[in-house]
Amino acid sequence: MTAETIYLLSGAGLVGLAFWRLGTSGDVIRRVLALNVLAVGIAMLLLAAAQDPATVDPVPQAFLLTGIVVLVAVTAALLALGERIGGDCDE
Amino acid sequence: MTLALDLAGIALAAAGVAFLLLAALGVWRLPDTLCRLHALTKADTAGLALVAAGTTCLLPSAGGALSLVLCVVLVAISGATIGHLIGRAHQE
Amino acid sequence: MSTAFDILVALGGLACAGIALVAGNRIGSVAAFVIMGFFVALAWVRLGAPDVALAEAAIGAGLTGALLLRSANRLGPVREAGVPIAVHGIAACLSLALAGGIVWAFATGTAEAVYPSLVAARVGESGVSNPVTAVLLNFRAWDTLLEVAVLVVALLLVSGLAPVRIAPAPPSELVLPFLRIVVPVAVLLAGHLLWKGATAPGGAFQAAALLTGGGLALALCGLLGAGRRTGHVLVLAGLGGLALFLAAALGAAILTGGLLDYPAGSAKVWIIAIESALTLSIAAMLVSLFLGPSEGVRDDR
Numbered sequence: 001m002t003a004e005t006i007y008l009l010s011g012a013g014l015v016g017l018a019f020w021r022l023g024t025s026g027d028v029i030r031r032v033l034a035l036n037v038l039a040v041g042i043a044m045l046l047l048a049a050a051q052d053p054a055t056v057d058p059v060p061q062a063f064l065l066t067g068i069v070v071l072v073a074v075t076a077a078l079l080a081l082g083e084r085i086g087g088d089c090d091e
Numbered sequence: 092m093t094l095a096l097d098l099a100g101i102a103l104a105a106a107g108v109a110f111l112l113l114a115a116l117g118v119w120r121l122p123d124t125l126c127r128l129h130a131l132t133k134a135d136t137a138g139l140a141l142v143a144a145g146t147t148c149l150l151p152s153a154g155g156a157l158s159l160v161l162c163v164v165l166v167a168i169s170g171a172t173i174g175h176l177i178g179r180a181h182q183e
Numbered sequence: 184m185s186t187a188f189d190i191l192v193a194l195g196g197l198a199c200a201g202i203a204l205v206a207g208n209r210i211g212s213v214a215a216f217v218i219m220g221f222f223v224a225l226a227w228v229r230l231g232a233p234d235v236a237l238a239e240a241a242i243g244a245g246l247t248g249a250l251l252l253r254s255a256n257r258l259g260p261v262r263e264a265g266v267p268i269a270v271h272g273i274a275a276c277l278s279l280a281l282a283g284g285i286v287w288a289f290a291t292g293t294a295e296a297v298y299p300s301l302v303a304a305r306v307g308e309s310g311v312s313n314p315v316t317a318v319l320l321n322f323r324a325w326d327t328l329l330e331v332a333v334l335v336v337a338l339l340l341v342s343g344l345a346p347v348r349i350a351p352a353p354p355s356e357l358v359l360p361f362l363r364i365v366v367p368v369a370v371l372l373a374g375h376l377l378w379k380g381a382t383a384p385g386g387a388f389q390a391a392a393l394l395t396g397g398g399l400a401l402a403l404c405g406l407l408g409a410g411r412r413t414g415h416v417l418v419l420a421g422l423g424g425l426a427l428f429l430a431a432a433l434g435a436a437i438l439t440g441g442l443l444d445y446p447a448g449s450a451k452v453w454i455i456a457i458e459s460a461l462t463l464s465i466a467a468m469l470v471s472l473f474l475g476p477s478e479g480v481r482d483d484r
Contacts (some may be wrong), residue, residue, distance in 0.1 A: 002186075002440055003185070003186070003189045003229055003230065004194050004230075005224055005290075006186070006190055006232060007189070007193060007229075008286060008289050008290070009193065009286060010193035010196055010197055010226070011285075012282040012283075012285040012286045012289075013197050013199065013307075014196070014200055015278075015281065015282060015285060016278040016279060016281055016282030017200055017201060017204060017278070018200075019274070019277070019278040019281055020274045020275050020277075020278040021204040021205075023270070023274035023278070024266045024270060024271050024274050024278070024322060025204075025263065026262075026263060026264045026266070027261050027262055027263055028253055028254075028258065029209065029213075029251060029254060029261075030204065030211075030212075030261065032251065033203055033204060033212065033213075033216055033251065034204055036216065036243070036247060036341045037200045037203065037204065037216075037219070040200075040219070040220075040223050040239075040243065043223075043227075043235070043239075043306045044223065044226065044227075045226055045285065045289065047232050047235065048230060048289070049289055049292075050296065051231065052296060052299070055296070055299040055300075055303070056231055056232075056299065056314065056319070057298050057299045058298070058299075058302050058314035058315045058318045059298040059302065059318055059391060060207075060320075061232050061235050061296055061315045062315050062319045062326075063326070064232070064235045065234060065235055065238050065315070065319060065386075065388055065450070066240075066319070066326055066327060066330045066459045068205035068235070068238045068239060068242050068243050068388070068435070069238070069242060069330060069334065069388055069465065070330055070333050070334075071243070071247075072242050072246055072250070072469065072472075073333060073334045073337035073338075073468075073472065074337065074476055075247055075250055075251075076250055076337060076341060076472040076473065077340045077341055077472075079250055079251070079253075079254040080340070080341045080475075081340075081344060081483070082254065082258070082366045083254055083257055083258065083344075083347070084344050086258075090478075091205060091225050161368075165365070165368065168361060168364055168365065169361070171357070171367065172357050172358060172361040175355070175357045176355070176357075176358070179355055
C-alpha cells in the first residue's frame with residue numbers, strides 16, 4: 001500500500017464524515033467544523049491525486065494555499081453570522 | 092562514530108517520547124486542573140527537548156540544530172506562560 | 184516502516200476529525216480539530232507539499248482553532264435538536280456512498296499530470312525558484328488577487344455584522360516578558376519566511392499567519408489598542424494590500440500589455456514587493472476578522 005492510497009482513503013473518509021455531520025447537525029459551530037473538515041478532506045484528495053515521487057505538482061499546492069486562506073475568511077464570516085443569529089441554524 | 096551517534100539519538104528521542112506519554116497519562120488520569128498542569132508543563136517541555144536533542148544527533152549536518160534549539164526555547168517559554176495563565180484562570 | 188507511519192497519521196487525522204464532529208464538549212471538539220490540523224499537516228509533508236503543510240498548521244489549525252474557541256465561548260454549550268435516527272441512517276449511507284465513489288473515481292482515473300512539466304519549463308523566467316511561489320504570484324497571480332478580494336469582502340461582512348469586540352484580559356506578570364520575546368521572534372520569522380519563499384517552502388501566506396499570531400497575542404493582552412483608531416488602521420492596511428496589488432496589475436498591464444505579466448528580468452522585484460504588501464495586509468485583515476470591528480462603529484442592539 002503506497003502513501004498515495006492511504007491518504008486517498010483518509011481524504012475520502014474525511015469528506016464522508018463531514019457530509020454526514022453537515023446533514024445531521026443543527027449546531028452552528030459543528031456545521032462550521034464540518035465545513036472545515038470537508039475542505040481538509042478535499043485538499044487531501046487533491047494532494048494525494050497529484051502525488052508523484054518523481055516530480056512535484058505545484059499547481060494544486062498553490063490552489064490549496066489560496067483555499068486555506070479563503071476558508072479561514074469564510075469561517076470568520078460564518079461564525080460572525082452564527083453569533084448574530086444566536087447559534088441555531090434551523091430556526 | 093556515526094553508529095554511536097545514531098544510537099544516542101534514538102535513545103534520547105525514545106526517552107523524550109516516554110516523557111510525553113507520561114504527560115499525556117497525567118493529563119488523562121490526574122484528578123484536578125492544578126495536578127494536571129503540574130504533570131503537563133514539565134514533562135511536556137522535557138519531552139520535547141529530549142526529542143529535539145535526539146533529532147540533532149540524527150541530523151546529517153549541524154545546521155538544522157539551530158532551528159530545533161529555537162523551537163525548544165519557544166515551546167519552553169510559551170509552555171511556562173500558558174501554565175501560569177491557566178493556573179491563574181483556575182484560581183479566579 | 185514509513186507505510187506504518189502513514190497509516191498512523193491517516194488514522195490519527197480521521198479519529199480526531201470524528202471526535203471534533205461528535206464530541207458534546209465544545210472545547211474538546213475544537214481541541215480535536217486543532218490536533219487533526221497537525222496530523223493533516225504531517226500527512227501533507229509526507230505527500231511532498233511542505234508549503235501547504237505550513238499554511239495548514241498555522242492558519243487551518245491555529246487561527247481557525249482560535250476563531251472557533253472564541254465563538255464557542257460566546258455561543259455556550261452545544262444545542263442539538265435531536266435528529267430522528269432514520270435521518271442519521273440515510274445521511275450515513277449517502278456519505279459512505281459518496282466516499283466510496285470518490286475512492287473509486289480517484290483510483291480508476293488515469294489522467295496524465297500536465298502541469299509539472301509546463302511549470303518546470305517556465306519557472307526560470309518567473310523570477311523565483313520555488314515553483315509554488317511562481318504559480319501563486321506569477322503564472323496564476325490573478326487567482327491570488329481575487330483571493331485577497333475575497334478576504335476584503337469577508338472583512339466588510341464581519342464589520343457590517345458588528346460582532347461583540349473581544350475584551351482583553353489585564354496582562355499578568357509573566358505575560359509581558361513572554362510577549363517581549365515572542366512577538367519580535369514572530370516578526371523576524373515572518374520576514375525570514377517571506378524572503379525564503381522565493382527559493383524554499385514559505386511565502387506571503389505563511390509569513391502573514393505568523394504576523395497574525397503575534398498581533399493576536401498583543402491584542403488579547405490589550406496591548407494593540409482596542410480603540411477606534413487601531414481598528415481603522417487595520418482595515419486600511421487590509422484594503423491597502425488589495426489596492427497595491429491592483430495597482431501592480433495595472434502597471435504591469437501598461438508596461439507589458441498582459442495582465443500581471445511582469446516586465447522581463449525584473450519579475451523577482453515585482454513579486455517580492457507584492458508579497459511584502461500582501462503579508463502585511465493579510466495579517467491585518469486576519470487580525471481584524473478575529474477581533475471584530477473597531478469600537479464605536481457598533482450600534483446598540
